[in-house]
Amino acid sequence: MSARRTRQIVRKTWPVPLAALLLAIVPGLSPAQTWSYKDAAKPYTGRSITILDEVTPLQESMKALVPEFEKETGIKVDYQLLNHFEVISKGQADMLSGRGAYDAVMLHSPQMGLLLEAGVIRPIDEFLGNKALSNPALDRADFIEPAADSLTKFGGKTYGFLNWNYNVVYWARGDLLSHPTERAAFKKHFNYDLAPAKTLQQMRDIAQFFTRKKGEKLAGETLESDFYGIVLEGIKGGTTLWTVLDAFVKNFGGDLFDADGRPTVNRPENVAGVKFWAELWKYSPPGQAEYSLIDVPTVMGNGIAAQTLAWSDFVLGIDQPGKSKLAGKFLYAGSPANAQGKKRSAETEPSGIVISKHSKQPEATYLFIQWMVDKTTQQQLFAKSGGAGVPIRTSTWALPSLKQSRFTGLYAAMQESLKYGIAKPKAPKLYEIMDVLVGLVQEVGLGKKTADAALKEGQEKVTAICAKCTL
Amino acid sequence: MTPAGARPGGGEAARVGWFPYALIAPAMLTLIAVGLVPFLYTVYLSFHEMRHAQIGDWAGLSNYRALLLNPRFWHSAGVSALFIATAVPLAFGLGLAGALILNRGICLRSVIIPVRFVPTMMAPAVVAILWKIMLAGSWGLISYNVIERFGILTGTSVLASPALALYALVLVDVWQWTPFMMLALFAGLQSLPETPYRAAAVDGATALQAFRRLTVPLMMPLMVVIGLLRLIDASKVFDTIFLLTGGGPGTATESVSLFVYKRVFDFWDLGPAAATAVVIWVMFFAFANGFYQVARRKLGAF
Numbered sequence: 001m002s003a004r005r006t007r008q009i010v011r012k013t014w015p016v017p018l019a020a021l022l023l024a025i026v027p028g029l030s031p032a033q034t035w036s037y038k039d040a041a042k043p044y045t046g047r048s049i050t051i052l053d054e055v056t057p058l059q060e061s062m063k064a065l066v067p068e069f070e071k072e073t074g075i076k077v078d079y080q081l082l083n084h085f086e087v088i089s090k091g092q093a094d095m096l097s098g099r100g101a102y103d104a105v106m107l108h109s110p111q112m113g114l115l116l117e118a119g120v121i122r123p124i125d126e127f128l129g130n131k132a133l134s135n136p137a138l139d140r141a142d143f144i145e146p147a148a149d150s151l152t153k154f155g156g157k158t159y160g161f162l163n164w165n166y167n168v169v170y171w172a173r174g175d176l177l178s179h180p181t182e183r184a185a186f187k188k189h190f191n192y193d194l195a196p197a198k199t200l201q202q203m204r205d206i207a208q209f210f211t212r213k214k215g216e217k218l219a220g221e222t223l224e225s226d227f228y229g230i231v232l233e234g235i236k237g238g239t240t241l242w243t244v245l246d247a248f249v250k251n252f253g254g255d256l257f258d259a260d261g262r263p264t265v266n267r268p269e270n271v272a273g274v275k276f277w278a279e280l281w282k283y284s285p286p287g288q289a290e291y292s293l294i295d296v297p298t299v300m301g302n303g304i305a306a307q308t309l310a311w312s313d314f315v316l317g318i319d320q321p322g323k324s325k326l327a328g329k330f331l332y333a334g335s336p337a338n339a340q341g342k343k344r345s346a347e348t349e350p351s352g353i354v355i356s357k358h359s360k361q362p363e364a365t366y367l368f369i370q371w372m373v374d375k376t377t378q379q380q381l382f383a384k385s386g387g388a389g390v391p392i393r394t395s396t397w398a399l400p401s402l403k404q405s406r407f408t409g410l411y412a413a414m415q416e417s418l419k420y421g422i423a424k425p426k427a428p429k430l431y432e433i434m435d436v437l438v439g440l441v442q443e444v445g446l447g448k449k450t451a452d453a454a455l456k457e458g459q460e461k462v463t464a465i466c467a468k469c470t471l
Numbered sequence: 472m473t474p475a476g477a478r479p480g481g482g483e484a485a486r487v488g489w490f491p492y493a494l495i496a497p498a499m500l501t502l503i504a505v506g507l508v509p510f511l512y513t514v515y516l517s518f519h520e521m522r523h524a525q526i527g528d529w530a531g532l533s534n535y536r537a538l539l540l541n542p543r544f545w546h547s548a549g550v551s552a553l554f555i556a557t558a559v560p561l562a563f564g565l566g567l568a569g570a571l572i573l574n575r576g577i578c579l580r581s582v583i584i585p586v587r588f589v590p591t592m593m594a595p596a597v598v599a600i601l602w603k604i605m606l607a608g609s610w611g612l613i614s615y616n617v618i619e620r621f622g623i624l625t626g627t628s629v630l631a632s633p634a635l636a637l638y639a640l641v642l643v644d645v646w647q648w649t650p651f652m653m654l655a656l657f658a659g660l661q662s663l664p665e666t667p668y669r670a671a672a673v674d675g676a677t678a679l680q681a682f683r684r685l686t687v688p689l690m691m692p693l694m695v696v697i698g699l700l701r702l703i704d705a706s707k708v709f710d711t712i713f714l715l716t717g718g719g720p721g722t723a724t725e726s727v728s729l730f731v732y733k734r735v736f737d738f739w740d741l742g743p744a745a746a747t748a749v750v751i752w753v754m755f756f757a758f759a760n761g762f763y764q765v766a767r768r769k770l771g772a773f
Contacts, residue, residue, distance in 0.1 A: 118523035118524075225619070228609070235717050236716065236718055237718070238717065285610075285628075286609065286619070286625070286631065288631065289720045290607065290608060290630035290636075290715070298607075298610055302610050431737040431739075432738040432740070435733060438719075439718075439720075440721075442720055446627075446631070446633070448721065
């Protein structure tokens with residue numbers, strides 16, 4: 001080929017490689033970069049949607065971000081925050097009745113069974129597959145698992161996004177566990193080093209070791225009142241039952257239902273798990289049967305117990321200067337495993353934000369709930385909350401606001417617990433089942449019933465509620 | 472002369488006969504709209520199957536049969552009855568005693584009266600939180616400093632004890648409502664005429680005789696009304712139980728209000744829940760009506 005011909009070809013075809021080069025190096029031209037909420041929302045500008053979420057400090061930070069979404073999209077959002085009980089009763093009533101006042105509702109995982117059975121949650125697969133609506137940078141693989149899938153996936157469809165990820169962690173008195181006298185005494189008694197419990201059996205040993213009477217010594221000081229080796233939630237209601245099931249029973253290989261969803265309340269593994277949990281009551285404060293998830297951190301903050309399993313977000317309210325004299329002296333770890341167990345489980349409460357079947361603005365609503373959980377919003381959310389919160393995305397762990405937080409130990413504990421926490425079973429009658437069982441396990445803790453007798457009674461009562469309980 | 476059979480002013484009476492009804496019509500219509508219609512709808516629901524908050528087939532009496540065969544319903548009815556039977560007389564007795572003391576013109580009465588009214592003015596949820604701070608095992612103000620320090624109760628706490636939790640709730644109720652009883656009865660005592668007491672004093676009646684023969688009969692209508700109001704209110708107790716014990720330990724403090732609440736808002740079992748509401752209403756209506764009849768015929772109230 002002559003040099004002239006070559007030059008002609010180059011002159012005619014030069015735009016092609018240049019365009020390829022531009023596509024490769026200019027970020028503005030990749031799909032993820034060209035997609036924007038502003039463009040996606042153009043057909044829905046001026047529409048109004050109503051969202052129901054549960055009030056917490058993190059959700060209040062989210063509320064402060066909502067005007068940014070409104071400004072970018074032109075979609076008006078009435079973002080309502082109600083307390084736990086109202087979110088359940090109002091949200092559920094709205095969806096079941098077909099009133100449709102709320103376009104999207106925050107759902108706790110125990111609610112999913114009933115609402116899926118009623119068919120009032122709109123799957124989001126059609127929106128996820130819609131290139132105009134779906135953010136290419138959403139990165140669903142970044143959502144923390146197994147929480148996200150166990151919550152939102154059912155029958156081959158996806159129901160909403162993971163939006164809450166509360167979890168139970170091991171919380172102990174670091175000052176006691178590192179005290180030389182206590183460490184020496186513990187080693188002498190149990191023949192292994194005193195350290196944050198990695199197993200339930202170690203947690204029991206620590207509970208036994210630190211349970212002391214008034215007048216005895218603790219870390220070199222004479223106790224002015226009784227001191228307890230452990231404190232756990234024990235009230236009827238709250239999350240007592242789930243702590244028993246997810247933090248103890250499942251680690252013993254037990255579960256409420258078999259693979260077909262039939263009740264297996266009194267299977268031997270469940271009895272073993274409940275027995276172990278009830279044994280810990282010997283080392284707990286006398287009022288444990290009235291302790292809710294709020295009492296447990298209060299007791300830890302008051303310094304009358306050595307360790308607990310507690311909701312990590314409640315730690316944030318106690319381990320703060322001015323909130324507890326022990327602030328900065330606590331340490332955290334993931335929920336302990338069973339030393340003899342094959343399965344590992346932790347108590348977590350993945351909850352989601354779902355679109356109501358009765359929403360008249362599903363596309364605009366999808367855009368909003370997608371925006372709530374996307375990476376940028378989550379980064380802004382944690383920056384706004386000062387790094388205090390519970391991540392729903394793996395990438396959030398790496399944010400500077402978390403990495404530089406004084407709660408790095410707590411975040412590591414959350415990360416560990418979240419590896420083993422799944423959503424509650426999708427059983428339409430789950431609240432009724434919980435109500436029956438929590439009273440029974442509480443009576444085991446109080447020593448009024450044996451684990452065998454209580455779970456046998458539980459099996460009969462749960463079977464009377466549902467022969468096949470899960471969807 | 473008025474014709475036989477015609478009442479004097481009968482034309483006038485006939486002309487204005489509708490007028491009193493017209494005056495109360497707005498109130499009655501509102502009452503029907505907000506009270507009777509929802510109740511009748513509840514009755515309607517109680518005879519139907521309900522699934523996912525949607526009305527299903529006619530269920531006949533099956534919701535009622537299931538309820539009446541449910542031992543937990545009868546247990547909760549028993550808990551409510553025990554609560555009422557202890558809380559109401561206690562609050563009434565203490566309230567009456569307080570009212571009689573106030574009526575003697577004690578010093579600082581003008582300070583005591585508004586201060587005593589504070590518990591009654593509190594929202595039940597606030598009362599529950601306050602008593603949680605007092606009675607919570609191992610960290611409550613009274614539990615830690617008195618009950619556990621002096622070994623009054625060992626191995627458990629008041630609210631965690633199946634034997635004591637209900638009485639702790641009675642204590643909370645009495646604490647909240649005694650001031651109301653006291654002030655209402657004090658107002659009644661203040662309005663009693665002085666003449667009969669002067670006559671009794673002239674006749675040489677003792678204070679106890681004056682109380683039994685004058686104060687009690689004169690106060691009876693007010694005491695019955697206040698007692699009935701307190702009884703109705705005590706039967707509805709919910710907030711403090713819900714917040715302090717959740718109905719536990721076990722089912723030791725599960726009142727009928729909590730029983731119904733769970734069926735509606737936790738279980739969404741609306742058919743049986745409606746039947747429960749109707750049965751409770753019928754039971755309470757029968758009781759309140761009996762109380763009213765006794766008060767009217769035997770005690771001369773109303």
